Amino acid sequence: MALRVGVVGGGQLARMMIAPAVELGIELSVLAEQPDMSAHLAASAVGDYRDTDTVLAFARGVDVVTFDHEHVPQPVLHALVDAGIAVHPGPDALLYAQDKLRMRARLDELGMPQPDWAAVSDVAGLQAFIDDHGGRAVVKTPRGGYDGKGVRVVRAAAEAEDWFAALAEDAHGGQLLVEELVEFRRELSQQVARRPSGEVRAYPVVETVQRDGVCAEVIAPAPHVNDRLVATAAQVGVGIAEGVGVTGMLAVELFETTDDRILVNELAMRPHNSGHWSQDGAVTGQFEQHLRAVLDLPLGDASPRRPWSVMVNILGGPAEGAIEDCFAAVMAAHPDAKIHTYGKTPRPGRKVGHVNVVGDDLDDVAYDAHAAASFFEG
Amino acid sequence: MALRVGVVGGGQLARMMIAPAVELGIELSVLAEQPDMSAHLAASAVGDYRDTDTVLAFARGVDVVTFDHEHVPQPVLHALVDAGIAVHPGPDALLYAQDKLRMRARLDELGMPQPDWAAVSDVAGLQAFIDDHGGRAVVKTPRGGYDGKGVRVVRAAAEAEDWFAALAEDAHGGQLLVEELVEFRRELSQQVARRPSGEVRAYPVVETVQRDGVCAEVIAPAPHVNDRLVATAAQVGVGIAEGVGVTGMLAVELFETTDDRILVNELAMRPHNSGHWSQDGAVTGQFEQHLRAVLDLPLGDASPRRPWSVMVNILGGPAEGAIEDCFAAVMAAHPDAKIHTYGKTPRPGRKVGHVNVVGDDLDDVAYDAHAAASFFEG
Numbered sequence: 001m002a003l004r005v006g007v008v009g010g011g012q013l014a015r016m017m018i019a020p021a022v023e024l025g026i027e028l029s030v031l032a033e034q035p036d037m038s039a040h041l042a043a044s045a046v047g048d049y050r051d052t053d054t055v056l057a058f059a060r061g062v063d064v065v066t067f068d069h070e071h072v073p074q075p076v077l078h079a080l081v082d083a084g085i086a087v088h089p090g091p092d093a094l095l096y097a098q099d100k101l102r103m104r105a106r107l108d109e110l111g112m113p114q115p116d117w118a119a120v121s122d123v124a125g126l127q128a129f130i131d132d133h134g135g136r137a138v139v140k141t142p143r144g145g146y147d148g149k150g151v152r153v154v155r156a157a158a159e160a161e162d163w164f165a166a167l168a169e170d171a172h173g174g175q176l177l178v179e180e181l182v183e184f185r186r187e188l189s190q191q192v193a194r195r196p197s198g199e200v201r202a203y204p205v206v207e208t209v210q211r212d213g214v215c216a217e218v219i220a221p222a223p224h225v226n227d228r229l230v231a232t233a234a235q236v237g238v239g240i241a242e243g244v245g246v247t248g249m250l251a252v253e254l255f256e257t258t259d260d261r262i263l264v265n266e267l268a269m270r271p272h273n274s275g276h277w278s279q280d281g282a283v284t285g286q287f288e289q290h291l292r293a294v295l296d297l298p299l300g301d302a303s304p305r306r307p308w309s310v311m312v313n314i315l316g317g318p319a320e321g322a323i324e325d326c327f328a329a330v331m332a333a334h335p336d337a338k339i340h341t342y343g344k345t346p347r348p349g350r351k352v353g354h355v356n357v358v359g360d361d362l363d364d365v366a367y368d369a370h371a372a373a374s375f376f377e378g
Numbered sequence: 379m380a381l382r383v384g385v386v387g388g389g390q391l392a393r394m395m396i397a398p399a400v401e402l403g404i405e406l407s408v409l410a411e412q413p414d415m416s417a418h419l420a421a422s423a424v425g426d427y428r429d430t431d432t433v434l435a436f437a438r439g440v441d442v443v444t445f446d447h448e449h450v451p452q453p454v455l456h457a458l459v460d461a462g463i464a465v466h467p468g469p470d471a472l473l474y475a476q477d478k479l480r481m482r483a484r485l486d487e488l489g490m491p492q493p494d495w496a497a498v499s500d501v502a503g504l505q506a507f508i509d510d511h512g513g514r515a516v517v518k519t520p521r522g523g524y525d526g527k528g529v530r531v532v533r534a535a536a537e538a539e540d541w542f543a544a545l546a547e548d549a550h551g552g553q554l555l556v557e558e559l560v561e562f563r564r565e566l567s568q569q570v571a572r573r574p575s576g577e578v579r580a581y582p583v584v585e586t587v588q589r590d591g592v593c594a595e596v597i598a599p600a601p602h603v604n605d606r607l608v609a610t611a612a613q614v615g616v617g618i619a620e621g622v623g624v625t626g627m628l629a630v631e632l633f634e635t636t637d638d639r640i641l642v643n644e645l646a647m648r649p650h651n652s653g654h655w656s657q658d659g660a661v662t663g664q665f666e667q668h669l670r671a672v673l674d675l676p677l678g679d680a681s682p683r684r685p686w687s688v689m690v691n692i693l694g695g696p697a698e699g700a701i702e703d704c705f706a707a708v709m710a711a712h713p714d715a716k717i718h719t720y721g722k723t724p725r726p727g728r729k730v731g732h733v734n735v736v737g738d739d740l741d742d743v744a745y746d747a748h749a750a751a752s753f754f755e756g
Contacts, residue, residue: 003702019397022419023657025702025719025731041400041419279401283714283736298709305683305736324381324403331676336661341403353403358661358683 002027003295006058008049009068010037012342012351013271013287016279018042020288026295030068031058038342039068052079059085066248066294067270070097071144088196088247088294089269096244097269100177101142107264110243112236114264115255116180123164126178127157133180139163140177151213153181182263184255188222189274190237192250193289193299200241201289201299203282205233208253208274211315214349217370218311220277220304223362232262240267249290251275273313273351278302280338280356281309308362312373314353317346323353323376330355330375337372352376380405381673384437386427387446388415390720390729391649391665394657396420398666404673408446409436416720417446430457437463444626444672445648448475449522466574466625466672467647474622475647478555479520485642488621490614492642493633494558501542504556505535511558517541518555529591531559560641562633566600567652568615570628571667571677578619579667579677581660583611586631586652589693592727595748596689598655598682601740610640618645627668629653651691651729656680658716658734659687686740690751692731695724701731701754708733708753715750730754 003026007014010032018041021028029044031054037043044061047054049072056079059065064086077091089097096103104117116133120126130137139160141150154160160176167174187210191203204221221230233254241250244267251272253265275286284292284300292299317323323341330337334357341353353376357369381404385392388410396419399406407422409432415421422439425432427450434457437443442464455469467475474481482495494511498504508515517538519528532538538554545552565588569581582599599608611632619628622645629650631643653664662670662678670677695701701719708715712735719731731754735747 002700003705015400018400022393022396022400023716023718024705025721283716292709297705299713300709301713322380327381327402327675331670331678335677335679338401338661340401343403 004029004062004064005291005294006031006062006065007039007042007068008055008058008065008072009033010039010043010046011068012038012344014039014042014068015342016271016276016340017287017291020285020291024288024291026291027062028291029058029062031055038344040343050076052076055080056083056085059083064088064294066290067094070094070269074098086196086294090245090247093245093247094269097267099142100140100266101175103267104177104179106244107240110239112240112243112264113262115182118178119175120178121167121175123157123161126154126160126164126176129178130154130157136181138179138181140179142175142177149213182255182265183258184263185258186256187265188233188254188256188262189218189272190233190252190254191272191275191278191286192234192237192241192246192252193248193286193293193302194241194246194250195293195299196247196296199299200238201302202234202237203275203278203286203302204304205230205237205254206274206277212349214313214315214351215273216313216315218274218277218309219362219366220281220309220311229256229260229262236262236264240264248293249275249286273354276340276354277309277311277356277358279340281305281358306358307360308365309356309358310362310366310369311354311356312369313351314341314355314373314376316348316350317344317352317376319346322346326376330372333375334368334372336368339372382407382440382442383669383672384409384440384443385417385420385446386433386436386443386450387411388417388421388424389446390416390722392417392420392446393720394649394654394718395665395669398663398669402666402669404669405440406669407436407440409433416722418721428454430454433458434461434463437461442466442672444668445472448472448647452476464574464672468623468625471623471625472647475645477520478518478644479553481645482555482557484622485618488617490618490621490642491640493560496556497553498556499545499553501535501539504532504538504542504554507556508532508535514559516557516559518557520553520555527591560633560643561636562641563636564634565643566611566632566634566640567596567650568611568630568632569650569653569656569664570612570615570619570624570630571626571664571671571680572619572624572628573671573677574625574674577677578616579680580612580615581653581656581664581680582682583608583615583632584652584655590727592691592693592729593651594691594693596652596655596687597740597744598659598687598689607634607638607640614640614642618642626671627653627664651732654718654732655687655689655734655736657718659683659736684736685738686743687734687736688740688744688747689732689734690747691729692719692733692751692754694726694728695722695730695754697724700724704754708750711753712746712750714746717750 207222209217585600587595
C-alpha cells in the first residue's frame with residue numbers, strides 16, 4: 001500500500017518534497033493555490049486553502065496532510081481533524097506558528113529564553129514599552145508576517161499608529177506584539193524533526209545571514225560555537241517541539257546575543273530556508289525528514305555529510321531572461337555547486353532558487369557558494 | 379526558457395531522472411510503454427517506442443530526446459535526427475549498445491582490450507572457437523539481451539543449437555557472438571559522462587558484484603586497486619565514449635582478469651545500475667549528470683562525497699505486502715541508509731529498489747547497506 005502525503009500549498013517547499021518522495025516511493029500530491037506554481041509537477045488539485053470543502057476533498061485522497069506554509073485557518077484545520085484525517089503539524093501546534101502573541105506566551109510557559117515582550121493595544125502601551133527598553137523596540141503584527149513583512153523597528157509609538165488603526169478596523173479587535181530590540185551578534189537556526197509517536201532528531205545549529213529581512217546565506221554547522229551554545233540550541237529546539245507538540249520539521253530562529261545568550265526569535269513548523277543546506281549537506285535532507293516525520297516513520301540521520309555546507313539564496317534572478325540561461329556559465333565555473341531552482345519568474349528580491357556547496361574548508365565552500373550564486377544575479 | 383528533456387522509456391532509470399530534474403528546474407517528460415510504470419510521475423505520453431509517429435510526436439515537445447533503455451530501433455532514431463531533433467546518445471553511438479557484434483568490431487578498431495571473440499554462423503564455427511579456447515566459451519545473442527539473458531556459457535556447440543535454429547528462422551539471417559570465457563578476479567564498471575560539445579568526466583571505477591547474472595552490489599570506488607588499474611579503466615571509458623561518440627552517460631562493464639588485465643565486457647549508453655551509488659555518494663549523481671550531458675551543459679563534479687559508498691539492490695522485495703511495509707523496520711535500524719524504490723510490484727528476482735550507504739569505513743558501510751537491504755527480502 002503506497003504511502004500518500006498531501007501538501008497544502010504549492011510553493012517551493014512543496015516542490016522540494018517531490019525529489020525525496022519520488023526516491024522513497026511516497027505518493028505526493030499538492031493542493032496548489034494556482035495552476036503554475038513551484039510545485040506544479042505534483043499538483044493534483046488547485047484551490048483555496050481557506051475553503052473547508054476544498055481542503056477536505058483534497059485530504060480524502062491521502063494518508064496524511066501537511067503544509068507548504070502555516071496559513072491554513074484554524075477552522076479548516078479542525079474540520080480535517082474532526083473528519084478523522086491525520087494532520088501534521090496539527091492545529092494546536094500550528095496555532096503558535098500562526099500567532100506570534102500566542103507563541104510568546106506559550107514559550108514563557110515552557111521557560112524558553114526569549115526577548116522581553118508584551119501585548120500592546122494602543123500607542124500609550126507601546127510607548128511605555130519603548131521607554132522601558134532604551135527608547136526603541138520591535139513591533140510585529142501577530143499574524144501574517146513573513147520574510148521581514150509585518151515587522152518594524154520603532155523609536156516612537158507613533159511609528160506604529162497605522163497598524164493600531166488597522167487593528168481597530170479589524171472585527172476581531174486585537175493587539176500588537178512588541179519585543180525588545182535584541183543586541184545580537186548573529187542569527188542562528190535550530191531545526192528539529194519530531195514524529196507523532198515522539199521520536200525527535202535535532203539538526204546541527206546553523207548560522208543564518210539575513211539581508212533586507214530575507215535569508216540570504218546559511219552556514220552549517222554554525223562556525224565558532226562552543227559546546228554550551230550547541231547544547232542550548234538543541235535543548236531549546238527539542239523543548240519547543242515537545243512542548244508545543246510539533247510534528248514534522250520545526251525551525252527555531254534564534255538570536256545569539258552580544259552577551260552570549262540564546263533567545264528565540266521566530267518559529268516555523270515546516271521545512272525552512274535555514275535547512276536547505278541539508279538537501280546536499282546532511283545524510284537526511286529536511287524534505288525527506290519532513291515526509292518521514294509526518295508519516296510517523298523512523299527519522300533519518302540528521303548529521304552532516306561533510307564538515308561544512310554553505311547555502312546561498314538566489315534572490316531576484318537574472319535581470320533579463322530565465323534562470324536556466326545562467327546554467328552554462330555557472331556550471332562551467334563551479335562543477336561542485338548544487339543548483340536548486342523553484343520554477344519562478346525572476347523579480348527583484350524574489351527567492352527563485354539557491355545554491356549549496358559542501359566541503360572540508362569553510363572559506364573555500366563559502367567562496368564557491370557565493371561565486372556560483374552571483375552568476376544568477378541581475 | 380525552460381530546458382525540456384524527453385525520455386523514451388518509463389522504467390526506473392527515467393524515474394530517477396525526475397528528482398534532479400525537479401531540483402535543477404528541467405522539465406522532464408517521459409514516453410512510457412504503459413500507464414503505470416516506474417516513471418509514471420513524469421509520463422506525459424504512453425505509446426510504443428517502436429512506432430516512428432508516436433516517438434516523433436513526443437519529441438516535438440522537447441529540446442532533446444534521451445532514453446531509459448537502448449531498444450529504440452535505428453529507423454525511429456534516424457527519423458528523429460532527420461526531423462532536426464537533438465537525440466543523445468545518437469543513433470550512430472547507440473548502434474554499438476544495441477548490437478554486440480558491431481560493438482566488438484568497433485572496440486577492436488579502437489584498440490580497446492577485450493576478450494577473444496568471433497562472429498559465428500553455425501555449430502561448426504562455434505565448435506572451432508570452443509576447441510581453440512580450452513573447451514568452453516560464452517555465446518551471446520547480439521541483440522536484446524540484458525541482466526544475463528541472451529548469454530550462455532557452453533562447453534559444446536550443440537548447447538547453442540536452439541539459438542542457431544532461431545537465427546535461421548529470422549528473416550534477417552544473422553550470427554551469434556562467441557567470446558572466450560575470461561578467468562576474472564572480479565567485475566568492475568567504469569562510468570563516463572560526455573557532452574555533445576566534447577567535455578568528458580570519468581567517475582571512479584567501481585566494483586560490481588553479480589548474482590544470477592544480475593547486479594547485486596556495487597562498491598565505490600573499487601577497493602584494492604592500484605593507480606595503473608584506475609588509470610587504465612578511465613582511459614578505456616573515455617576512449618570508448620570519444621571513439622564511439624557517446625553523449626550522456628556511458629557505463630563500460632569490465633573484467634579484471636586473474637592476470638591483472640582489464641577487458642571490456644559490455645557497454646550501456648544511459649545511466650546504469652553500477653552508478654546508483656552516485657545518487658548519494660558523488661557530488662553529481664549519474665542522473666543529474668546524464669541530464670546535464672544530453673542538454674550539452676557543463677558536467678558536474680564526479681568525485682565521491684565520502685571515501686566509500688555501497689549500493690545493494692533490492693531484488694524481489696517482500697514475499698507479502700508492499701515494499702513500503704518494510705520502511706518502519708529498516709528506517710528504525712538504519713537511519714543512515716538511503717532507500718530508493720521504483721514503484722514496482724515485488725516479484726522474485728525483480729529489481730524493485732536499492733539502498734545506498736555512504737561513509738568512511740568500508741566494512742561498516744557494506745555491513746549497513748546489506749543489513750538495510752535485507753529488511754526488504756522475502
